Amino acid sequence: MESITHKLRFLRDEMGPAEKRIANYILNNTGEMIALSISELAKCCGCGDATVVRLSRRLGLEGYQALKLRLASEMGASSSLGGEITREDSCYEIFKKQNAGVVESLKNTESVLDAEQLARVAELVMKSDRTVLFGLGNSAAIAQDAAHKLLRLGLSAQACCDNHMQAIIASHLKRGSVAIGISHSGASKDIVDALRLCKICGATTVCVTNYGESPIVSAADYALFTRSAETKYSILGLSSRYAQLALFDSIYSYIVMHSDKAAKQAIYNTETALQNKKY
Amino acid sequence: MESITHKLRFLRDEMGPAEKRIANYILNNTGEMIALSISELAKCCGCGDATVVRLSRRLGLEGYQALKLRLASEMGASSSLGGEITREDSCYEIFKKQNAGVVESLKNTESVLDAEQLARVAELVMKSDRTVLFGLGNSAAIAQDAAHKLLRLGLSAQACCDNHMQAIIASHLKRGSVAIGISHSGASKDIVDALRLCKICGATTVCVTNYGESPIVSAADYALFTRSAETKYSILGLSSRYAQLALFDSIYSYIVMHSDKAAKQAIYNTETALQNKKY
DNA sequence: ACCTCAAATGAAAATAATTTTCATTTATTG
């Protein structure tokens, strides 16, 4: 299904001058146009009602109503632009603005993420003897969350968020282990060092980062990229954390989908065991 | 600007049976409904045209046309419906499908989150002597992430993800402290117990949960609700974690925006200190 | 049980919007 805005622009060439005026008006005033009736729009463009209908038909639509609905729908889809956070914003407004940024980050990440690398990493983790996750500061919680999920699947997973421990663990890894380093900037010394050490010890190394040119990439056998929405307020890579989280969630779900009966039973057992912890 | 879907659900209580039928029909068949004329819709719901107009007015809209346009716009905004994850999906496809769920969760949460409670909690945290965050399992990483951010702001924050430690910390809190319990289900025994203890000791208690009727709400002075997208595959409250994360991010940003010069300098100093840890 | 009143409802009339028809205008080609 092609976007009407796109079609409008594309088909403008084969329109007569009156239709072209309408097309331009719609493209420049989509928001207001949606509130206009067909004759109001026609008057705005100095043309007859029938021409508006013809334009709608040219776009492959039923009529003017259909055009308005489609435009409204497309407007809605792209109207979640957050705008900048100001001192006057309430916390709730900040919440909404940030969410727009999060959505954008997820979308961006969809476009930079290499499907093949992701698939390989998922397989790798699923089949590895042991998976360790390194993160510090901002990325520590992500590492922990990912490890927690893998543990629920019965895998041998471990998050390590202490740079000394990272060095220790790294130096004892063996072939068959997977080490995943998480760093938004890709330049976190300790993480990069740990990953290099892992590689020397024979483990397969993976990095999750926002920047393609960063030191961590050269230390990794596989690189998974996120792309956070560039906004002024995100001093920390606030919104890249969501993409990282989503990335590990997809690996988690992939493994769930490909686990055998016994493994599924184990997952179920975990759930049951946790029921006792609840009211 | 409030979502029409949300308003529909909310105002259903004060509608007569005929209007209620229409509301339900719209909520269950939004997509098809948009293509219907007013009398077609009326017939589908076994009621008169006028009732449809009345419903539109009740929602604060001009009329039926306006209702259709708004619904189309909202549909567009949420039309990235992910569909169910299957065994055949690649990891990348899973990633995309899950993201759609995440977006939905964030939107849902926007509509259930109480702006006033959120504002109060943000102020509370900003001014508290000490903030402790309790989370276990799935919510542990969220607690840790939130604590990490507050620490960067120079606040006295602490995540506690061990049920014994939680009890210990809780029993030593004083007036002026804020305790935040995070539990998707709202039924996690240890968290609820810890929160109750905090309250007894004079601390202000806050809960973050997905369910309004859960035990944790009664243990909290302030309740912040998330609403995850209900999907079959999310065995764990996978997508509610994103909403929780966003919630704490908004509090973080709010505090950043309202901190004085000295505090901003401190934040900046943190950033500089961390530069040494990078290549 | 019966009445009263207010709210809710739908049929039909009134209005408004959209679509079609068709005569006129405008551009293009030989």
Added chain:
DNA sequence: CAATAAATGAAAATTATTTTCATTTGAGGT
């Protein structure tokens, strides 16, 4: 400079929406 085809808008025809108003429904009082 015709001759023709394409483009256009006014008005008619159609369709959709909104308003009006008589009827129904149901709650609360006697």
